[in-house]
Amino acid sequence: MEIYPPEYSKLWERCTARGFLPKRRSQPIYSAKPKYGPAIISLLKKKTDMAGKRKLIGKTRKIAYRMLHDICRILDEQDIPYVLEAGTLLGIIRENRLLPWDTDVDLTITADYAYQLREAVQHLERKGYRVKTRSYNQDLGPFRKGDARIVKIQTRQFYFFKGYSLLDIFIKYKSGEKYYWMIDDKNPVIKCCPAVYYENRTSYEFDGKLFKVPADYEEYLEYHYGKNWRIPVKEWDFRLDDSCEKEEMKAEQQSAISFFDKPPKNHSS
Template identity: 30%
Template sequence: MAIKLTKEETRKKLLDMAVLITDLLDENDIPYILVYGTLLGAVRHKGFIPWDDDFDIAIPARYQYKLNKIFTSLSGCNFYSQKNHNYYDWVMRVSDQKTKVDAKETEWELYNHTMINNDLGLCIDIYPFYIRPQNRFARLLHSFFTKSSAYLHKLSFVLKSKFIKSIACNLERLRAVNFQGSYYTNAGKIYYGKQLFDDLKTCNFDGFNFKIPNNPEDFLVKRYGDWEKIPTKEEIQQAVHYEDVYWR
């Protein structure tokens, strides 16, 4: 019978993984920041949001292909990116091998339904932040690469074609070129400014130091609006990712 992790065990596992990953990013000169619920927790709660059960990191998209090299030998973890033939989500994930999760059937879980029950453990989510170019011609190119790669990724999923998937990944590389402009992700067209990964600050998160944007409040306002407001019980329930977490 599988043994369920307590909330404290879940968070300790996530923090251990986050420290391992961010240390590797620092060693390989890859800038990163805490984002989304993890950044909100860092600023508002000085650690995890009381009901949160994941850990969110962002890097500039041009570095995401380097992760395929430096994360291949992560001890006790699996690394998932669009380079994996059976993985189609745009968010990269480092998944713990010693745990397994009962995840809610959100869109990405349905999209990757072949993985969820067998492969996925507690995850650190790594979001590639792309740049929307200022130059009009560069913006048109960027839009073409974005739409083309998205279409081909979906087509490769339907046809289970590694060849089409490789073309989509090459187009993603072109999309990730270091243009001059504002950062954004596929999680909504919110533009965070070209200095997002410059002059980073360090914050204490449940006893560990991680990097955050120089102006985290500006990021949170753009993402959440009134980020200091505590959500309702219904909103909290919607924000929980996992039904349960177990040791394998």
């Protein structure tokens, strides 16, 4: 059967750019056996990208659990230290689950192991995942143009269709006694936290497996979320609501650069 793309499909442009599909919309984009056609049509007719849009419930929750197991096992096999991060760590420590109102799973790796992570990508891809790396586009503080910023891991559907984008690995860079990172492409925010939380690690059992977490994970959660971290908060702005030191990047960049030179603050535990 011949399949034609819907006019609104952003997937058309992406696939055309990569040479997978013909450029003229009047042409059929795929010739498929009837048994495969409905599944492909279903993918093409989705009006929104699945990346970052689904909460961790139902089928998405099962996929997220599998991804967490797969990726952490590969990192362990490749001797790449990591820690569970942010809402992922919060849900596991506080509630022994991934938080159902979250939309992804977060890990942190320090920049010392960024090169090893690149080499581990082939193992992730052999496992069936798509791996995308976003990098810094300019020198800024401890970041250098081209340095990896975040690695986004997605499931696949068929050969070139992107599935669920459910796991992010943040690459964090040390300056002094802190690690720095940047979040959000459209409205960037630079954050930092004490190095001890990423350099001192321990194992924590969850869902039948041992995962790496900060050695003093309760102190870290208090640092990150405040003294009331044990009280659930479902409405949360991941950019600005946490307690980490942070600064929004301005157009002229100067304020963000000065952020790296600020004296350390005392955080009560």
